[in-house]
Amino acid sequence: MRETSLPDPxxxxxxxxxxxxxxxxxxxxxEGPSRERLTALAGNSPLLRIDGLVAGYGKMEVLHGIDLHxxxxxxxxxxxxxxAGKSTVLHSIYGFSTIMGGSITVDSRDITRLGSNEKxxxxxxxxxxxxxxxxxxxxxxxxxxxxxxxxxxxxxxxxAAEKIFARYPLLKERRRQRAGTLSGGERxxxxxxxxxxxxxxxxxxxxxxxxxxxxxxGMVFEVLxxxxxxxxTIVMVEQNAKKGLQFADIGYVLVSGEIAMAGTGKDLLRDxxxxxxxxxx
Ligand SMILES: Nc1ncnc2c1ncn2[C@@H]1O[C@H](COP(=O)(O)OP(=O)(O)O)[C@@H](O)[C@H]1O
Ligand SMILES: [Mg+2]
Numbered sequence: 001m002r003e004t005s006l007p008d009p010x011x012x013x014x015x016x017x018x019x020x021x022x023x024x025x026x027x028x029x030x031e032g033p034s035r036e037r038l039t040a041l042a043g044n045s046p047l048l049r050i051d052g053l054v055a056g057y058g059k060m061e062v063l064h065g066i067d068l069h070x071x072x073x074x075x076x077x078x079x080x081x082x083x084a085g086k087s088t089v090l091h092s093i094y095g096f097s098t099i100m101g102g103s104i105t106v107d108s109r110d111i112t113r114l115g116s117n118e119k120x121x122x123x124x125x126x127x128x129x130x131x132x133x134x135x136x137x138x139x140x141x142x143x144x145x146x147x148x149x150x151x152x153x154x155x156x157x158x159x160a161a162e163k164i165f166a167r168y169p170l171l172k173e174r175r176r177q178r179a180g181t182l183s184g185g186e187r188x189x190x191x192x193x194x195x196x197x198x199x200x201x202x203x204x205x206x207x208x209x210x211x212x213x214x215x216x217x218g219m220v221f222e223v224l225x226x227x228x229x230x231x232x233t234i235v236m237v238e239q240n241a242k243k244g245l246q247f248a249d250i251g252y253v254l255v256s257g258e259i260a261m262a263g264t265g266k267d268l269l270r271d272x273x274x275x276x277x278x279x280x281x
Contacts, residue, residue: 029255033262035067041250041262042069047107047233048093048125048202054101055092061100062088064257068235070250072201075224075234077248077265079241079278085257086237090204093235094127095119106202121150126200128208134187134194136180140171143179143190147197160197168193168223185216189223196227203227205236209243221247241278245269253278 039046046069056062062085070076078086091097093104095116104112111123119125134143144164148157165172170186171193179190188208195203208224209217217240224247227234238244244265245251251268253261261268268274 029258029260032259035069038067038069038259038262041264042074043071045071047072048235049105050089050093050102051105052102053089053092053099053104055088055097055099057088057098062097062257063092065102066254066257066259068252068259070233070235072233073228073231074249075228075236075247076250076252077244078235078237078252078254079239079244079268079274080254080260084254086254087206088257089254090127090206090235090237093119094125094204096127117150120198120200124199124201125204126195126198126202127204128192128195128206132187134179134182134190136178138179139176140179140182140190141165141175144171144194144197147194150198157197160199164193164196167226183216185212185219188212188216188220192220192223192227200232202233202235205234207237207239209238209240217243241274242269245274 035051048068048070050066050068052065052067053063054061054065066089068076068089078089080086088097092099095114099112102112103110106123106125109123111119114123116127135146138146141161144161145154145157148154148160151157151160165175168189171190174182179187182190192205192208205224208220212220221243224234236244236248245268246265248265251263251265252259253268253274261271261274263271269279
């Protein structure tokens with residue numbers, strides 16, 4: 001087992017990623033960013049805050065004490081190699097993993113051990129389900145109504161769906177069409193739109209561009225930009241590091257279940273190590 005107590009923030013400078021260590025075993029991140037740095041990136045008032053999170057699946061530990069701070073209306077993008085635990089961070093926020101230590105708070109309220117339905121309904125956190133989660137035989141509008149399954153009445157879900165149609169004409173024009181007739185990019189937008197029916201404050205988005213043709217990637221990011229304009233707080237994982245970091249206010253590099261680097265999206269885009277490892281240049 002790993003040492004899971006919190007490291008002394010005073011002793012952790014901003015970066016600790018070494019390329020040689022990347023594929024290696026054991027503790028890869030020598031010194032990650034300090035908690036003060038993460039709080040500063042979140043504008044010193046995080047809406048969503050993870051501290052010292054140790055989490056995994058069953059007995060397997062995947063995240064070894066990570067911190068993540070994001071302010072209201074900010075977008076944070078996690079990048080890192082396959083298997084680093086990026087999706088597990090989102091799973092942990094939403095209640096899909098086993099939490100062994102640490103805390104998750106929204107607006108200073110401890111939500112660490114709330115179930116997923118409570119997270120959606122009471123804490124305003126929505127998880128955009130990964131690709132191919134639309135119901136292909138249902139119409140677009142029926143798919144959106146499904147997004148309101150936790151609402152007190154179907155009328156409320158329908159009213160919320162109308163607001164979404166008003167904002168996204170692309171979906172409205174086809175509201176009575178079967179979702180199975182949509183292109184991959186349009187389906188992804190429907191998946192994001194469905195998560196909006198509950199009017200969440202925080203959206204967790206895992207690999208929105210994966211498997212999409214380039215022209216649809218732009219369309220999906222336009223929708224994400226629009227959500228930012230609406231003041232939504234976004235935590236995303238994106239394997240297209242360039243796109244993700246261009247979009248996000250904050251970027252974190254996750255390596256072997258630890259935060260190796262953190263900065264503004266722009267900082268990370270300019271960082272030579274990030275460039276070499278994740279931007280293909
Ligand atoms: N639902 C799950 N059940 C068991 N193990 C999982 C599950 N999801 C991911 N893992 C494991 O957790 C580790 C981290 O995976 P993941 O968070 O998906 O990484 P990433 O998203 O960075 O590629 C991997 O070893 C993976 O096999
Ligand atoms: Mg993943």
